[in-house]
Amino acid sequence: MAEKDKKEDVKEAKPAAGGNNKLLLVVIVLLVLVLAAVGGLGAYVFLSNKSAAGADAGHAAAEHAPEKKEKKEGPPVFEKLEPFVVNLSGGSSMLQIELQAELYDEAAKNNMKAYLPKIRSALILLLSAKTEEELQSADGKIKLKAQIKKIINESMDAGEEEPVENVLFTSFIIQLQ
Structure with missing residues (x-):
């Protein structure tokens, strides 16, 4: 009888292992999507802060990369x-x-x-x-x-x-x- 219980446990374990693989795959896919979203958000925040910092820096930014003046209005x-x-x-x-x-x-x-x-x-x-x-x-x-x-x-x-x-x-x- 003990052998019979072990065989039933093994039979039950196999379908459960297949379900765990699917669950593990879903978790990994969700984890990758969350990491991609966080990475995109981080890049957006970084680039937004960088352009705002460049505007605040004013003179320091002008020393490193001179900005082109906009075309003036009126006659030359x-x-x-x-x-x-x-x-x-x-x-x-x-x-x-x-x-x-x-x-x-x-x-x-x-x-x-x-x-x-x-x-x-x-x-x-x-x-x-x-x-x-x-x-x-x-x-x-x-x-x-x-x-x-x-x-x-x-x-x-x-x-x-x-x-x-x-x-x-x-x-x-x-x-x-």
Whole structure:
């Protein structure tokens, strides 16, 4: 009789073990879903706090990653520079050029006025180093515009910020001597 009871216990244990496997599987799936939800919530909270902390940090965030200024409303701000007349490299021709800088805002225009002697000096050095051949083509003029913009921004100690958005030629004459 004891053997019979053991066999019945074994028979009962087998179906119960199958039920436990299904229950264990359900618990594991639920546990994975709960962990995924908690992880998603944690990521959301972390990223929300990070952006809020970045807004609170203000200057510290600006030092590490400069923000682009939003496009201003209204007409563009221009500052006309006095004409430049320089001997081109090679000595056989002269360049007479007039240009205007398109600036981000009035504050940038006022700042540029403060740096004009430094800007003019740097531009004279740049222009006098050019050759007639470099400046004859449209590509040469476009390259020169980019170089002038870079020099003006650097002369104004602007760092990553670029107060000069564009440079426009209003007169461009190469004169052979």
